[in-house]
Amino acid sequence: MKAEDIILGLFYADEDNLVFDKIKFSEKFNDMKINDIKMLSYRFLGPVFLTAATGLGNNWKIEFIEASLSLHNKNIEEADILQSFFTLNSSIETEEGTTNLFALISTPYTEDTKLIYDEISNYIHPSIIQSKLVNENLLGDRVDFNRLIDSELERGINLIEYSLGASRKSYWEEEQRYYCVGLIERKTGEDLRVSNLFTCNKDDFLRKVFLDYIPSYYVMAILPDYYERLISETLEAYDKRGIYPNIRRIKLNYRDKKVVYLEENVIENGVSKSYGVILVQHFEETEESKMISYYKKNLRLLLDTNRDLKDILALINPHLKFERWGAISNEDLDKIGLILDKRD
Amino acid sequence: MEKISVEEIYKIEKDKLLRYYERIENQFKNLEEAQIVSKFLVNQSIGSNYEDVYATLLYFKKILIEGRELIDFAFEWIRAQKVRLQYKKYLSRAQYPNNNLSLAVDDCIFQFFLEYDKYIRSILKKDTKEHNFSALYEIFFSPYESKNLNIKEILEKHIDKVPTHFDGMEKINTSIVILRSGLSNIIVKDYENVLFARREEKVKKELKFKKKTTYEIKPDTGFKGLLIERMVKTFCISKEEIADKEIENAVAQFLSSYFKFGTLYDFDDFKEILIYNLADDIYSGLTEKLKQTNILENIKYLVLNVITIFSKTITSKRLDGMAWKSDLIPFLKEFIIKFINNL
Numbered sequence A: 001m002k003a004e005d006i007i008l009g010l011f012y013a014d015e016d017n018l019v020f021d022k023i024k025f026s027e028k029f030n031d032m033k034i035n036d037i038k039m040l041s042y043r044f045l046g047p048v049f050l051t052a053a054t055g056l057g058n059n060w061k062i063e064f065i066e067a068s069l070s071l072h073n074k075n076i077e078e079a080d081i082l083q084s085f086f087t088l089n090s091s092i093e094t095e096e097g098t099t100n101l102f103a104l105i106s107t108p109y110t111e112d113t114k115l116i117y118d119e120i121s122n123y124i125h126p127s128i129i130q131s132k133l134v135n136e137n138l139l140g141d142r143v144d145f146n147r148l149i150d151s152e153l154e155r156g157i158n159l160i161e162y163s164l165g166a167s168r169k170s171y172w173e174e175e176q177r178y179y180c181v182g183l184i185e186r187k188t189g190e191d192l193r194v195s196n197l198f199t200c201n202k203d204d205f206l207r208k209v210f211l212d213y214i215p216s217y218y219v220m221a222i223l224p225d226y227y228e229r230l231i232s233e234t235l236e237a238y239d240k241r242g243i244y245p246n247i248r249r250i251k252l253n254y255r256d257k258k259v260v261y262l263e264e265n266v267i268e269n270g271v272s273k274s275y276g277v278i279l280v281q282h283f284e285e286t287e288e289s290k291m292i293s294y295y296k297k298n299l300r301l302l303l304d305t306n307r308d309l310k311d312i313l314a315l316i317n318p319h320l321k322f323e324r325w326g327a328i329s330n331e332d333l334d335k336i337g338l339i340l341d342k343r344d
Numbered sequence B: 001m002e003k004i005s006v007e008e009i010y011k012i013e014k015d016k017l018l019r020y021y022e023r024i025e026n027q028f029k030n031l032e033e034a035q036i037v038s039k040f041l042v043n044q045s046i047g048s049n050y051e052d053v054y055a056t057l058l059y060f061k062k063i064l065i066e067g068r069e070l071i072d073f074a075f076e077w078i079r080a081q082k083v084r085l086q087y088k089k090y091l092s093r094a095q096y097p098n099n100n101l102s103l104a105v106d107d108c109i110f111q112f113f114l115e116y117d118k119y120i121r122s123i124l125k126k127d128t129k130e131h132n133f134s135a136l137y138e139i140f141f142s143p144y145e146s147k148n149l150n151i152k153e154i155l156e157k158h159i160d161k162v163p164t165h166f167d168g169m170e171k172i173n174t175s176i177v178i179l180r181s182g183l184s185n186i187i188v189k190d191y192e193n194v195l196f197a198r199r200e201e202k203v204k205k206e207l208k209f210k211k212k213t214t215y216e217i218k219p220d221t222g223f224k225g226l227l228i229e230r231m232v233k234t235f236c237i238s239k240e241e242i243a244d245k246e247i248e249n250a251v252a253q254f255l256s257s258y259f260k261f262g263t264l265y266d267f268d269d270f271k272e273i274l275i276y277n278l279a280d281d282i283y284s285g286l287t288e289k290l291k292q293t294n295i296l297e298n299i300k301y302l303v304l305n306v307i308t309i310f311s312k313t314i315t316s317k318r319l320d321g322m323a324w325k326s327d328l329i330p331f332l333k334e335f336i337i338k339f340i341n342n343l
Helices: A031-054 A077-081 A113-142 A145-163 A205-211 A217-237 A292-304 A309-316 A330-340 B014-027 B033-043 B050-061 B070-093 B101-121 B130-141 B151-159 B175-213 B226-238 B244-256 B267-285 B288-293 B296-313 B321-341
Strands: A007-013 A019-024 A061-071 A084-094 A097-107 A177-189 A192-198 A243-254 A257-268 A271-280 B264-266 B318-320
Touching (some): A007 A113, A019 A031, A031 A217, A061 A113, A061 A217, A084 A113, A097 A145, A097 A217, A113 A145, A145 B101, A177 A217, A192 A217, A217 A271, A217 A330, A243 A271, A257 A292, A271 A292, B014 B033, B014 B070, B050 B070, B070 B101, B070 B130, B070 B175, B101 B175, B130 B175, B175 B226, B226 B267, B226 B321, B264 B267, B264 B321, B267 B296, B267 B321, B318 B321
Antiparallel strands (some): A007 A019, A007 A097, A084 A097, A177 A271, A257 A271, B264 B318
């Protein structure tokens, strides 16, 4: 694949949050464009440190973000070049702190994201840490860490690029059951930006129980919108015009806890309308625990058949209330933080 | 669904092998265990020779975890050949961009040896020093037909390269560095052999095609330094010293590809071709990174200097192919030694 056909970046943040990057881009790009692309590492890594930086709650990690790409202008020839857009993040905690290796990938194929995640988390990221340690031990002060990390990132990006194009497989994780703790409704158009969160009643004891299984309602409410806009800006930075991203899946984890945000969308009259469910895994299995495909089907029903949101909410989890919590303005978000995220 | 274990992926016929081992055991009742296991392995075409296998078994016997016998270790040695077979099959189909050797190493380690490393560590004691693992990988995965595998020499080679790191009493995981240390040279050489075989195949096909389409086969128009390219590539990856003899052989092959015994050649006729082809072969052997600092034009300039010095020493400008070859070898050999040392 040629550099101009893909978006491929590997960003490494060390224990002190120093960021190193290795990004593939077209040789035709000018300095300004290259600078914009270079800034992507900070912008994508920012939210990875989000929960750690706020000092609130546990240090959740954003592991995977996937967006589908929609064609808005059929006259643009190169628009169909990209099919996949996703990011993967591997975090490793040591006594010295946490390091993150983040990959930004967009290609003309539906990629096997699990394979690439395994490469990042089991090989490329550990190899950076191990090479650093061994070289430090062998060479002491003479180690040039910048060069060492740069060389490891070069090896890493080559390995990822080589494995691109392997078709996506279905993995056993898809078969697991999840419990829905909330639903997000979003509408995005030229002059329109709406985002609402639905969850259980603020006085319901389950609100606090749910809170133990997610970073916070606040973080969950802002993530889809934040990343969708960031991906849109990324596509622009790479001159990929005429295609627009729609968030499909976000995965977060904290130790043995996992959250999956699953979203489906439809575009009507230039407005992108989407619904997404916030799913948790390590919740005591109940009748309401369902497989991913169940939620996907219901989200599609909402979008394609105009089924009532109230009915679907009751179907996926009877504890969820039909009460909108705005998630765009700072005022509304503060309200979510103050009321829904309150622990005592 | 759980991950499929290494034992299941690379199955060996343990029952059958055990029956064969018992037969040897009954035949040589007076021998000690390590001797019997050595015989068993050598009979299975494992290892370079009996002495090396025996020494390896004696060494690793001390670090096997409790409950594991030498025969278990022998089974793993046999299983390693299954892994090697699958890995070589994969490698023979691999097409790494620009024949990137580091990528070949990383891809093969990730695809075949990362899980295997976890598995093999489960049969050796927890406090086993790391150089034992890289030495073990060299022994398990080297092609036996090409070299002797003396455990002492191999351990000495690895001991300073891969120190064991501790955090308090706990050993720090450096498995990827260990895998690279034990397997990089093997993977690079295996992939180079694949490339060599592909080139040979291509040449054969071209020749076949030419034979079919033309009545007259044109003589070669250039020097072909396959060995020089391969040698530079190996050095760039492994950084291991190359013997002078090996360099001399590569230069001889390069010159023989053009000069024929009994044919007269004019210096001015081949000078430019030699400079161009030698520079090109050296350049092709460099890694992408080194290509940035050693551009083709610079290498051509360096070769030109050598050929200019050489031209001052010659008395006749028209000589037989063999004569040109023997006159040029010392100059080109010295040049390549200097070039490699400066990389």
